[in-house]
Amino acid sequence: MARLKASPGLRAEGRRTAPRLATALALGLLAALAVGPAWAGAATLEPDPVVVATDPVSEPEATTSEEPPPTEGPAEPTPSDPAPETTAPAPETTPPPPVTTAPGVPPAPTTTAPAPGGPTTAAPPVPPTPPAPPVPPVRPPASGPVPPPSPLGVQVTTQDVTLGEAYWNAASTAATLQVTVHNTGTTAERIRLSYTLPTGLSDAGTKGCAAAGAGTYRCGAWATEAGARFSALLRLRVDGEAWRRMPLAGSVRVVADSPGAPGEASDDQGFAVLFPPGPPVPGIALAADEVAFDISGAASVLALRLGNTGSVDAAGRVEVVLPAGVTVPTPPEGCAAVDPTRTRCDAGVVAAGRTAELRLPVEATPEAQREAPLSGAVIGRLDPRSGATRQVQMSFRITAAAALATPVVSPPAPTGSQGVLPGGAAGDGGGTTSVRRTAIALIVVSALLVVLALALATTSLRRRLNGPVPGPAPEPVD
Structure with a gap:
């Protein structure tokens, strides 16, 4: 009985379909294996401890x-x-090595030689499937227990x-x-x-x-x-x-x-x-406002008032003495720095019964603000055209919000590494995080690739089954 011979077109199509099917299945399984351990690790992370702050007491x-x-x-x-015990970090987990050959996929079909006397067709070599890139292992933070x-x-x-x-x-x-x-x-x-x-x-x-x-x-x-x-x-x-x-x-x-x-x-x-203000001297009055630095530590203003309570006009002068760390960065017009902690200002002629007011910018170092409250001194002087010079001095208060601010002390958080969620990112109120959404999308894509590979295989098989049956090969003529 004569043996039926498959046409060269059908054999070439079968050889082309098998590598495509194997490649598609391999890529889909590799994607699922790559995202599976990272997704599982992201879903089981414990959130960082929360530091609870108590309200201040009046x-x-x-x-x-x-x-x-x-x-x-x-x-x-x-x-x-005793102090609470700390939880040791999770043990190191390494995902399995990537699989380069998809399980369950049959090997490429082997073409058998035709019967003796028939034409011989050589099958072209099947190109090898390129290996997938290695997946980096998921490692926990290298830091030790949190004190x-x-x-x-x-x-x-x-x-x-x-x-x-x-x-x-x-x-x-x-x-x-x-x-x-x-x-x-x-x-x-x-x-x-x-x-x-x-x-x-x-x-x-x-x-x-x-x-x-x-x-x-x-x-x-x-x-x-x-x-x-x-x-x-x-x-x-x-x-x-x-x-x-x-x-x-x-x-x-x-x-x-x-x-x-x-x-x-x-x-x-x-x-x-x-x-x-004093020692008490008739004919002169002196006042200074409190200097307050807010929590930002920005420069503040010192307001001074020199009054002439006598009956004769007098030339006024004010000298400000500040503690260490507190300075006048840019003396205003009519003022000059005598030394780093002392500034002298000319108040001009102060008429009898009038008051001269001066405003000086004041800065303080962070160290000086933490040591507050501090005090500064003001020396006021009136030199009338006739009569003795009058001089008094007083001190003023320097406060800073930084001196009352208590820093919140909390244990250092571990440094996150690849594949580990940072503290506070383990959940978002019951919804899915961005890491979970990415993992789900990759798994869906992998599943679609597998379905596509199966569809291609089914279509190829149907074409082979539904195609025309080739007739018997002609007998050679002697």
Whole structure:
């Protein structure tokens, strides 16, 4: 019986269809394998811990008692609970190596030689499928465990030492400085307090405090619970000649520790010593407004007023003395810098009964703003055409919002790497994230490629089955 022979056109079409089918299936499976581990890792990430901030507590009213409460000796606080444990990072995962040959795809058909005596057709070589690019492995962050925040925290606020007109009529004046301490931590603490006084001020017998040299005094320790707040009055004495050294300012420092937590927490704040205008001299008046720096730290303005309360016109002059770190960057017209902390201004002729007003720009370094409140001094001078020269001086207050701002302390977040979502991106309120949407789109495309490959294979098979059956090959003639 004669053997039927397939036409060369059908054999070529079959050879072309098989490589296309294998290539399409391989690309679809590679895309699914590439995005599968990344999508699965993105769906199981845990969000970063959230730092909860508590609302600030309003300051208590000033203590009006003359004697401060007795200072207790050092007391050991109750040990706090141990710090919470940190969660170790997820184990390293590496996706399987890419598959270059799609499973389930039959190899290219082999063309058999025709029967003896028939024409021989050589099959062209099938080109090899190019390998897919390697997929980078998904690795977790290289950073170690995130340290927990310290349970220790303390904050101190002070008032100013403000002197009245009676200061000019006494050899020395007793004053009080109110200090408020707040345990801002989450555990019981032992808080120690110390303060430094400028030249011309001394301690007047504050109970529980002793001199430590160089104008510094150290007090006992208080045992406080978490969130507790207490106030203390420091008894001071201001010398009658201290006004000659204005501006004057001091500082208070607190240190907190606990047996249940490592390290220490500390805070400090300055206080200003404010003198009234004087020594009192008839015929001259002087006033200065408070200088306040907002949270941005931008330059502020110092407003001064020099009044002639006498009956004769006089030439006016004002000299501003600022603490370290506070300067007048660009003196206005009629003003000149004597040294970095002193600026002198000519107020012109001030008529009798009139007041000259001056405004100076003032800047402060971040360090000076953190040490606020501070104090500056103003010296006013009137030189009349006839009569003695009149001069008074006073101090003014310098405040800064940066001194009251408490930075939010939170543990450092791990550095994200390829295939890892950053903190806060693990979810978006129940919806799909951009990473998930991309993964879904790639999977859909892969599925469509597989369907397309199957359709091409089916179409090719149908064409082969529905095509005309070739007739028998003619017998060779002897």
